[in-house]
Amino acid sequence: MNRSSAWLRLMAVAFVANGLGPFGLKIMAEKGLSETYHYQYLILWYAGGLAFGLIWFLATRGRFRAQELVMSFGIGMASFGGQLFSLLALEKNMPGYVVFPMTTGGNLFLVAAAGVFLFRERVGAYGIAGILTGILSLILLSLG
Amino acid sequence: MGYLYMFLSLTCFGLLGIFAKIADLRGCKPGAVYTLAYGWSLLFGVVFVAFFRGADFHVPFVVYEIALPFGVASVIGGMVFLAGIRYGKISTSWLVINLSAAIPAIGSIAVYHERVNQKKIAVIALAVVSVFLLWKDKQADEARSAAFNMPEGAR
Numbered sequence: 257m258n259r260s261s262a263w264l265r266l267m268a269v270a271f272v273a274n275g276l277g278p279f280g281l282k283i284m285a286e287k288g289l290s291e292t293y294h295y296q297y298l299i300l301w302y303a304g305g306l307a308f309g310l311i312w313f314l315a316t317r318g319r320f321r322a323q324e325l326v327m328s329f330g331i332g333m334a335s336f337g338g339q340l341f342s343l344l345a346l347e348k349n350m351p352g353y354v355v356f357p358m359t360t361g362g363n364l365f366l367v368a369a370a371g372v373f374l375f376r377e378r379v380g381a382y383g384i385a386g387i388l389t390g391i392l393s394l395i396l397l398s399l400g
Numbered sequence: 401m402g403y404l405y406m407f408l409s410l411t412c413f414g415l416l417g418i419f420a421k422i423a424d425l426r427g428c429k430p431g432a433v434y435t436l437a438y439g440w441s442l443l444f445g446v447v448f449v450a451f452f453r454g455a456d457f458h459v460p461f462v463v464y465e466i467a468l469p470f471g472v473a474s475v476i477g478g479m480v481f482l483a484g485i486r487y488g489k490i491s492t493s494w495l496v497i498n499l500s501a502a503i504p505a506i507g508s509i510a511v512y513h514e515r516v517n518q519k520k521i522a523v524i525a526l527a528v529v530s531v532f533l534l535w536k537d538k539q540a541d542e543a544r545s546a547a548f549n550m551p552e553g554a555r
Contacts (some may be wrong), residue, residue: 280470300471
């Protein structure tokens with residue numbers, strides 16, 4: 257299996273699994289539970305992920321390294337912070353049609369820029385077209 | 401204040417992708433990183449609810465039933481994503497992960513029979529086109545690397 261096939265397969269799995277993650281929020285909203293229990297839901301959502309991760313990690317007899325503890329702190333803080341600040345922006349009466357496209361488009365732009373300037377990645381014509389098409393798709397999606 | 405929160409939110413989401421790339425470059429194990437990351441997030445959530453939302457942790461059982469399996473799906477997504485960026489670029493991989501927001505939209509149509517309008521069809525079509533273009537970019541990168549015998553994605 258070449259690298260582009262490996263990348264595509266792993267990204268396909270990540271795409272589906274990561275996409276399923278937020279669907280719980282839709283179920284919560286349909287059941288009328290979202291507004292009352294949003295933060296508690298988030299805690300349990302992370303708890304579910306942690307429980308699975310620990311079981312998997314113990315089953316494979318893995319070990320945590322200090323470096324992984326530091327990196328995970330950054331990822332955890334960014335993940336929780338991103339969700340929290342979105343909610344706080346909405347609580348401050350920022351309209352969803354502004355918050356969601358801006359946070360989605362903005363974060364994609366930030367990471368693409370970091371990829372090119374910080375990590376020295378080369379993005380070709382196909383890649384640039386793909387990024388722009390993707391950002392357009394996500395902005396349309398977040399407009400509801 | 402709302403704009404500040406929005407700016408902080410997009411910065412945090414962006415940092416999430418950047419930290420993932422740094423973790424990959426430093427050879428961190430995807431399972432370890434995402435297990436610990438969910439541990440940290442859980443801790444931050446508990447502290448936030450304890451101090452700013454009246455320490456109200458009581459929820460109906462149905463919330464457990466919904467939250468736990470979707471949390472599991474999410475952590476699997478994170479682990480596989482981190483394993484995948486070893487083979488690709490963060491600039492394009494991160495977009496694929498963000499495009500997965502189309503899955504709940506498709507789920508809403510399939511499960512809750514939400515009306516399918518032209519905009520939703522356009523969103524899904526654009527997402528498919530985008531992933532195809534990113535895959536073509538990856539292939540072109542691979543072919544170029546093979547031709548010049550240099551690491552993929554490097555200048």
